[in-house]
Amino acid sequence: MRFKEIVQPTTLDQVVSEMNNSKYTIIGGGLFLKLQKGYVNKGIDLSKLNLDYIRDEEDRIRIGAMTTLRELEKSSLFPDCIGQSVLQVGGVGLRNLATIGGSVSGKYSFSDIGTALIALDARLRFHLYGEIPMIEYLNSNTVKNDILVEVSFSKVGFSSFKAFKHNYTDFALVNICVTSGDKIRIAVGARPGKAVLIKDINTKHNAQELLRDVEFSNDFRGTGAYRRSVAETMLSDILKEGLFWK
Amino acid sequence: MEVKLKINGREYNHSIKPDEYLLDTLRDLGIKSVKRGCDTTSCGSCSVIVDGKLVPSCSFYTIRAQEKDVTTVEGIYEEADKIAEYITAEGVEQCGFCSPGLVMAVYSMKEELENPTLEDIKHYLAGNICRCSGYEGQHRAILKYLEVHHEC
Ligand SMILES: Cc1cc2nc3c(=O)[nH]c(=O)nc-3n(C[C@H](O)[C@H](O)[C@H](O)COP(=O)(O)OP(=O)(O)OC[C@H]3O[C@@H](n4cnc5c(N)ncnc54)[C@H](O)[C@@H]3O)c2cc1C
Numbered sequence: 253m254r255f256k257e258i259v260q261p262t263t264l265d266q267v268v269s270e271m272n273n274s275k276y277t278i279i280g281g282g283l284f285l286k287l288q289k290g291y292v293n294k295g296i297d298l299s300k301l302n303l304d305y306i307r308d309e310e311d312r313i314r315i316g317a318m319t320t321l322r323e324l325e326k327s328s329l330f331p332d333c334i335g336q337s338v339l340q341v342g343g344v345g346l347r348n349l350a351t352i353g354g355s356v357s358g359k360y361s362f363s364d365i366g367t368a369l370i371a372l373d374a375r376l377r378f379h380l381y382g383e384i385p386m387i388e389y390l391n392s393n394t395v396k397n398d399i400l401v402e403v404s405f406s407k408v409g410f411s412s413f414k415a416f417k418h419n420y421t422d423f424a425l426v427n428i429c430v431t432s433g434d435k436i437r438i439a440v441g442a443r444p445g446k447a448v449l450i451k452d453i454n455t456k457h458n459a460q461e462l463l464r465d466v467e468f469s470n471d472f473r474g475t476g477a478y479r480r481s482v483a484e485t486m487l488s489d490i491l492k493e494g495l496f497w498k
Numbered sequence: 499m500e501v502k503l504k505i506n507g508r509e510y511n512h513s514i515k516p517d518e519y520l521l522d523t524l525r526d527l528g529i530k531s532v533k534r535g536c537d538t539t540s541c542g543s544c545s546v547i548v549d550g551k552l553v554p555s556c557s558f559y560t561i562r563a564q565e566k567d568v569t570t571v572e573g574i575y576e577e578a579d580k581i582a583e584y585i586t587a588e589g590v591e592q593c594g595f596c597s598p599g600l601v602m603a604v605y606s607m608k609e610e611l612e613n614p615t616l617e618d619i620k621h622y623l624a625g626n627i628c629r630c631s632g633y634e635g636q637h638r639a640i641l642k643y644l645e646v647h648h649e650c
């Protein structure tokens with residue numbers, strides 16, 4: 253995407269007034285925007301808003317929207333699944349630029365961090381709209397023309413993320429994340445549709461039974477049947493590794 | 499638009515397009531070690547260091563580089579020479595197109611990680627694609643380089 257002008261506001265109010273003035277696109281890390289075609293009058297760069305932070309509160313972790321995937325990878329504050337989900341997203345250079353805000357706002361169905369955040373029951377804070385559960389944001393168009401400011405989630409006991417990739421830094425053929433906090437949550441993404449959350453988990457069920465109602469389909473990376481089979485194997489491995497599953 | 503940049507310790511006043519990427523600016527300024535491989539953040543051949551962080555310059559807006567220190571191979575010439583010595587000795591380089599990006603990534607890794615293992619090295623360099631070498635030689639060369647120069 254090309255821009256006639258890029259502005260670098262230093263407050264959220266300035267961002268809003270820039271949004272009111274002409275056709276615009278918000279720039280996070282800018283990596284996916286680079287791959288998009290088109291010409292927009294104004295790019296609004298969020299890099300001067302001090303939105304790159306990680307806050308550890310008593311029972312919740314808050315992440316500023318401009319925090320990069322590399323910062324998530326390097327922090328020891330997170331449940332395991334966060335580091336595991338960003339580890340194979342491109343190389344170090346890419347992760348030094350890609351932001352959590354851009355990864356969530358894009359609603360990318362292939363997203364690795366997106367699947368982990370769904371399993372963590374993450375909540376999003378937008379500047380104008382306020383808070384919304386991420387799963388609701390993904391499945392609706394409730395929030396429009398807004399600025400994602402923060403992503404947060406409650407701390408959990410066990411968590412594990414796995415993705416199956418054709419090569420080390422490729423997009424996932426399918427990915428899966430399990431967390432156990434007040435409840436057990438399983439999210440499956442890159443099906444290739446967007447991530448879904450499996451509700452009403454019966455802990456006596458095996459991986460095959462747990463994934464029975466999840467829809468997997470075909471694309472150039474693999475067939476739905478292949479994806480299902482890989483997802484069952486990954487889930488089965490996670491269940492074995494999670495001692496909580498009793 | 500006019501920007502002020504600090505590249506390899508030297509200050510530049512330069513005129514850029516508002517949405518210009520650092521790769522184009524650097525090459526425009528005659529800093530030609532920086533290569534365009536994929537132009538989609540996938541290959542690492544355009545890697546530079548901005549304020550201590552390895553970034554793909556093909557996807558880094560030049561306006562974001564203002565008030566920051568940009569380093570390319572030209573700015574770490576002596577260290578680059580040492581890394582290149584090991585790369586050459588292992589017969590890793592064929593066309594050499596990926597080498598400046600690889601050298602920047604190795605330099606950045608050495609700054610960031612203490613005593614990286616082979617697994618750490620493979621992970622850190624996963625974003626630097628080489629279409630000629632097959633990587634085994636690269637890893638041998640980097641392990642040997644780090645063994646000798648880890649103290650620097
Ligand atoms: C080569 C390549 C390989 C990749 N591989 C993987 C992979 O294997 N797995 C994976 O999960 N991801 C992968 N990604 C995606 C990457 O991790 C990021 O999700 C993606 O680049 C978007 O993040 P960004 O910060 O670059 O966002 P941008 O490109 O800046 O923005 C993306 C979208 O979000 C909007 N936006 C950005 N920030 C905000 C905000 N704060 N508020 C409102 N709207 C906002 C933008 O307007 C745009 O529409 C890859 C990306 C690339 C370029």
Ligand code: FES
Nearest residue numbers: 535536537542556
């Ligand atoms: S040219 Fe920048 S990553 Fe390939």
Ligand code: FES
Nearest residue numbers: 592594628629630
């Ligand atoms: S030596 Fe040719 S791409 Fe690496």
